[in-house]
Amino acid sequence: MADSGPKDDSENGSISETMKEAFANPxxxxxxxxxxxxxxxxxxxxxxxxxxxxxxxxMPDLQRLAINSLSMDDQDTHDVFITVDDPRKHVTKxxxxxxxxxxxxxxxGDFDQPEYSLRRRYTDFLWLxxxxxxxxPTHLVPPLPEKHSMKLDRFGTEFLTTRQRALNKFMTRxxxxxxxxFNEYFKIFLTAKAWELSSYRKxxxxxxxxxxxxxxANASAYMLKNRSPEYTMMGEYVHTFGDKMGSVDRxxxxxxxxxxxxxxxxxxxxxxxxxxxxxxxxxxxxLNAFASSIDKCAKSMETLIQGQELYFxxxxxxxxxxxxxxxxxxxxxDLFQVEYELAxxxxxxxxxxxxxxxxxVEFLNDKTECANADLKADVDRWHRNKRKDTKDxxxxxxxxxxxxxxxxxxxxxxxMHVLRDLDIELPEPPQPSFNNPRQESQxxxxxxxxxxxxxxxxxGGEES
Numbered sequence: 001m002a003d004s005g006p007k008d009d010s011e012n013g014s015i016s017e018t019m020k021e022a023f024a025n026p027x028x029x030x031x032x033x034x035x036x037x038x039x040x041x042x043x044x045x046x047x048x049x050x051x052x053x054x055x056x057x058x059m060p061d062l063q064r065l066a067i068n069s070l071s072m073d074d075q076d077t078h079d080v081f082i083t084v085d086d087p088r089k090h091v092t093k094x095x096x097x098x099x100x101x102x103x104x105x106x107x108x109g110d111f112d113q114p115e116y117s118l119r120r121r122y123t124d125f126l127w128l129x130x131x132x133x134x135x136x137p138t139h140l141v142p143p144l145p146e147k148h149s150m151k152l153d154r155f156g157t158e159f160l161t162t163r164q165r166a167l168n169k170f171m172t173r174x175x176x177x178x179x180x181x182f183n184e185y186f187k188i189f190l191t192a193k194a195w196e197l198s199s200y201r202k203x204x205x206x207x208x209x210x211x212x213x214x215x216x217a218n219a220s221a222y223m224l225k226n227r228s229p230e231y232t233m234m235g236e237y238v239h240t241f242g243d244k245m246g247s248v249d250r251x252x253x254x255x256x257x258x259x260x261x262x263x264x265x266x267x268x269x270x271x272x273x274x275x276x277x278x279x280x281x282x283x284x285x286x287l288n289a290f291a292s293s294i295d296k297c298a299k300s301m302e303t304l305i306q307g308q309e310l311y312f313x314x315x316x317x318x319x320x321x322x323x324x325x326x327x328x329x330x331x332x333x334d335l336f337q338v339e340y341e342l343a344x345x346x347x348x349x350x351x352x353x354x355x356x357x358x359x360x361v362e363f364l365n366d367k368t369e370c371a372n373a374d375l376k377a378d379v380d381r382w383h384r385n386k387r388k389d390t391k392d393x394x395x396x397x398x399x400x401x402x403x404x405x406x407x408x409x410x411x412x413x414x415x416m417h418v419l420r421d422l423d424i425e426l427p428e429p430p431q432p433s434f435n436n437p438r439q440e441s442q443x444x445x446x447x448x449x450x451x452x453x454x455x456x457x458x459x460g461g462e463e464s
Contacts, residue, residue, distance in 0.1 A: 080106045080175040082190070084168035087160035088119075097121055098160055100167060104190045116191055122147065124189065125167055127201050131185035132174070137332045138371040139180060140378035142173040143321030166314065173385075179374075225341055227334065234379065235330050242323035249316045256313065259305050266298035289418040293411035300407040307400045315393050319386060326379065333371045340364040 086101035104116040125144055132141045145166035174180050188200055270291040277287035343364050347357045 078176055079108055080104065080181055080190075082168075082171040082175050084164055084171055087164045089155050089160070096155060098155060098163075100164055102171070102190065110187070111191065113191075118190075118193070120189070120197075122163070122167075124197060124201075125170065128185060128189045129170075132180055132183055133328070135183060135185065136180060138329065138336075138374040139177070140325055140329050140375070140382060141180065142170050143318065143325050144170055146317070146321075162310075162314065165310075166318070169318070227337065231330065231333065235327070238323050238326045238330070242320060242327075245316055245320045245323060249313070249320060252308070252313055252316060256305065256308055259301060259308070263298055263301040263305060266294055266301060270294040270298065285418055285422075286415075289415045293415050296411040297408050300404045304400050304404050307396065312393050312397055315389055319389075322382065322386075326382070329375055329378070333368075333375055336364070336368045336371050340368050 081104070083103045084100050085103070087098055088100075089098050090096065099119040099121050102116075102118050102120050106114060126147075129141055129144055132139075145163050174186060180186060185200075188197065192200065273287045273291035273294065277284040277291070280287060340361070343357065343361045347354055347361060350357065
């Protein structure tokens with residue numbers, strides 16, 4: 001019997017620090033902030049169970065998540081490069097649809113040509129993902145973008161561009177996977193002509209068959225008797241992570257809407273000062289300076305919104321879908337274990353057929369162990385990608401905010417230059433002070449200086 005994974009989930013082992021942090025804190029180290037965002041009693045119970053399990057150190061060695069039955073992540077050879085771009089809308093008498101250009105460059109010997117360039121529809125990508133799930137049920141297949149949008153026209157430029165980026169990421173993740181990238185259907189998708197791909201798609205299982213498989217996988221969780229705590233904790237983590245990402249998505253969408261409204265108000269705010277300056281000749285320079293500053297703020301806010309829509313919000317959506325993909329693989333893993341447990345019960349009931357059933361038990365045990373090893377390796381890869389993508393997203397968001405406030409500071413400094421050019425003596429604004437027990441005696445003097453500065457400024461405005 002092949003040894004491709006851990007023999008017994010109850011073996012003693014230690015949990016790596018990286019995985020401890022990942023399971024205990026799916027998104028952030030601040031438990032108070034997580035509880036405030038989630039506001040969910042079920043997730044609170046889940047966190048309590050996870051914390052107690054980790055504390056007792058009863059779990060197997062999660063460092064084995066880095067081991068794949070086929071290859072290590074550090075040994076991956078990336079020899080397939082795929083680009084999805086050039087979305088186009090097609091209108092025929094029968095239907096309206098969109099296609100995307102899929103360009104492939106490879107050095108693999110099993111490809112007839114080093115380069116391919118084909119056009120594929122969204123349904124073709126959907127077929128590829130279904131075939132990967134069917135033929136590689138123990139591996140984590142990356143999610144596809146949603147088929148429809150509640151806000152955008154499905155054939156509009158903005159929607160097609162957003163989907164094109166998501167499809168490009170989908171194909172890149174598959175090409176970088178050490179197992180999925182060698183799948184037969186992946187090669188067919190990259191090389192087959194349109195009519196050839198259509199013939200392959202007609203050979204796919206029926207909807208009834210796929211529905212039956214889905215029902216069977218969902219029922220497996222209720223039939224398990226001895227599910228390993230390791231996978232129970234993994235399922236609870238993915239559930240909690242999905243809830244948190246959903247909360248982040250909803251809050252981000254609300255913030256984005258408010259930013260859009262604010263940007264529109266700023267866009268209308270600047271012209272109001274220009275209209276005012278048309279009949280206030282004495283104040284025209286000041287009013288135009290204010291208008292220019294507000295216009296710069298509106299432009300900076302527009303850039304910030306575009307960055308959120310292009311990079312941050314899609315990332316949150318992707319990992320929400322990723323959480324569902326992990327749940328699906330866990331259900332399939334449970335299904336393998338259910339089959340294994342049923343086989344063990346059959347051995348107990350039929351002692352006379354023990355030898356024949358023992359062969360089946362060993363086979364199913366091997367299958368379960370392979371599923372464990374594959375799932376661990378993919379989840380570890382998923383964690384690393386998640387941490388990297390999340391870090392990059394937040395660094396980018398912080399940078400855009402810094403640029404936004406630097407632009408605002410520059411805009412208002414221009415206003416100060418205009419005011420000083422009017423020969424109005426303005427004292428320097430008071431420097432901010434940070435109160436501490438030694439500086440409490442200075443608060444009163446700071447407030448008086450600030451009042452004097454405001455008074456001089458108001459007198460200068462009246463003189464002008």
